[in-house]
Amino acid sequence: xxxxxxxxxxxxxxxxxxxxxxIDPETGNLREAAETSAAPAGGAAxxxxxxxxxxxxxxxxxxxxxxxxxxxxxxxxxxxxxDLQRLQAEYVNYKRRVDRDREANREVVIGSVLTELxxxxxxxxxxxxxxxxxxxxxxxxxxxxxxxxxxGLVKFGEVGDPFxxxxxxxxxxxxxxxxxxxxxxxxxxPGYRLGERILRAARVAVSEPTEQLPADSxxxxxxxxxxxx
Numbered sequence: 001x002x003x004x005x006x007x008x009x010x011x012x013x014x015x016x017x018x019x020x021x022x023i024d025p026e027t028g029n030l031r032e033a034a035e036t037s038a039a040p041a042g043g044a045a046x047x048x049x050x051x052x053x054x055x056x057x058x059x060x061x062x063x064x065x066x067x068x069x070x071x072x073x074x075x076x077x078x079x080x081x082x083d084l085q086r087l088q089a090e091y092v093n094y095k096r097r098v099d100r101d102r103e104a105n106r107e108v109v110i111g112s113v114l115t116e117l118x119x120x121x122x123x124x125x126x127x128x129x130x131x132x133x134x135x136x137x138x139x140x141x142x143x144x145x146x147x148x149x150x151x152g153l154v155k156f157g158e159v160g161d162p163f164x165x166x167x168x169x170x171x172x173x174x175x176x177x178x179x180x181x182x183x184x185x186x187x188x189x190p191g192y193r194l195g196e197r198i199l200r201a202a203r204v205a206v207s208e209p210t211e212q213l214p215a216d217s218x219x220x221x222x223x224x225x226x227x228x229x
Contacts, residue, residue, distance in 0.1 A: 111194050114153050118192060118200055120144065121155075125190070157190040157202025167191055167198060172205035175213045182208050 124141040127133045133141055156167065163170065163182035171188055179185070184204035191202030 107195060107197065110151055111197060111199060114148060114151060114192070114194060115199050117144070117148060121148065121192075122189065152194050153199075154193050155190050156193060157184070157187045157204065159185060159187055161202075161204075163204070163206045167193075167201055168206070169201040169203045170206040171203050174205070174207050175210045176207040177210045179207045179209055182206050 121144070124133065124145065127137070127141070161168075161184045163184055168184060168191070172186070174185075176185065183206065184202070185207040186205035187202060188205065189200075189203040192199045
């Protein structure tokens with residue numbers, strides 16, 4: 001583009017050539033903004049997004065004071081801490097639930113195995129009462145009893161125990177002057193439990209005080225002995 005030298009009042013000075021092309025015709029590269037002419041009126045202002053030499057928008061945090069920034073950081077830290085505490089609590093509850101379920105399953109499995117051994121323990125008990133528990137058989141029987149005790153099996157049911165329908169099964173019932181309340185006076189088969197779980201109730205004969213004998217009964221209290229229904 002050609003302009004005249006403004007130094008001449010009448011415009012008769014020598015022409016001045018100004019190259020306003022943005023592409024360098026020799027190298028083909030884009031010229032720097034400083035080498036190009038100013039943006040036309042109504043165009044994008046220098047430094048605005050989308051124009052050469054534009055600066056990225058400032059971080060909003062740069063627009064607030066140090067006190068406000070500290071408050072934002074404190075709030076964010078509190079939120080992250082609460083999230084971590086909630087996650088930790090959920091993990092602890094999950095672990096407790098898994099441990100509880102694992103222990104319950106273990107007790108069920110052990111209880112099933114021990115239930116299958118109760119008949120064998122009954123045979124060992126009868127052999128001991130008959131004086132037949134001797135030699136190698138005695139060693140094996142005692143080994144079985146030790147293993148079952150180690151697994152938590154507990155034997156219960158003794159003569160003189162107060163009758164408890166939760167752990168006793170009454171096979172016989174009679175009346176006696178020698179008891180003050182329902183009492184197990186004979187143990188026909190011992191009971192076994194694993195922890196709080198009853199694997200088998202003790203089977204017993206139950207005696208009640210004579211004063212509880214029905215008034216219309218003519219039988220001698222010491223002779224009454226009948227199976228329960």
